Amino acid sequence: MRAMKDLSGLTYRQLAVRAEERGDVLPASTLAGTLSRGSLPRPEVVEAFVRACGGSPEDVDRWLGTHRDLTRGGLHATAPKDATVAGDTDASGAHKGEPPPEGRKAPGPRWSARGRLIGSISLALLVVAGGSLAVTRLDGDETAQAHVAGAASPSATSRPALSGPRPGVYRIRSAASSLCLSEREGESGGRVYQATCAKAVPVYSVEPVEGGAFRIRSLHPVFGYGCLGVTGGNPRAGAQLMDDYCGHRGSAERFQLQPAGRARYRLVPAHTGACASVPGGSPTEWTPVVQLSCRPDDPGQLFLFDSRPPPTAVPSITSN
Known part of the structure; x- marks a missing residue:
């Protein structure tokens, strides 16, 4: 299957x-x-x-x-x-x-x-055989607040100093367009675009992982917990970012968050070293967010993290 x-x-x-x-x-x-x-x-x-x-x-x-x-x-x-x-x-x-x-x-x-x-x-x-697909699970009693509150893990003290934003819940906003990362209503695939921040869905939880990288968890009110990543782990330039259930895209759902001054960051998928981009810094709503080669002069590759309160309820992946 x-x-x-x-x-x-x-x-x-x-x-x-x-x-x-x-x-x-x-x-x-x-x-x-x-x-x-x-x-x-x-x-x-x-x-x-x-x-x-x-x-x-x-x-x-x-x-x-x-x-x-x-x-x-x-x-x-x-x-x-x-x-x-x-x-x-x-x-x-x-x-x-x-x-x-x-x-x-x-x-x-x-x-x-x-x-x-x-x-x-x-x-x-x-x-019947042991599966290679790892799906992130949450305890049925775990709340969204508890999951994203930034509780320390056993290895937290051994991690290098974080270069990105503090762990927490955010809307991710393009510095060029002031539009936020969002899925599009009516689409089921989880593809990520830029949209007016007030109606952007989902919000994201930024969580540090090993090697100074970050996992960016999507907190969707319908589809539950997931991970931001690159569609299918695609290494090609132009591949669109996508929210999907965690654990089957490997390093394509881990990011380096590189400081770029004035609270701005580059989102760098670990599997390519490319940059999440709004092509050309477009101001147009529903422009797809894709990975492109990093360029220091490209404003479409800079993002801000606007703090948000954790959602009160997010469906668990284990709920049927």
């Missing part, structure tokens, strides 16, 4: 939306939890997932048959051969004109209209 999701090029949010369009219930948090565990998912989750990935009724029947075999102990059952993973061209919410990623293990661009799960994939290995 993890391989099928990767090849589909769809985020947890997009799969949840596609499932709803097909009359199924597949919360993004449920799917994220399912793919992070080593136990068999419920059959209704498998059914909704395969349909959301574009599987035909025959594909669904084959996957459910394999699920039954695994439940009975048939650990060598395999997923259906040549199972189609199709994506409607208007379902991904892709930003038009983004170049296809390079260096990806999955064939084709992340936001391609169609892909194919080729060959025989062992469902037993995909679901």
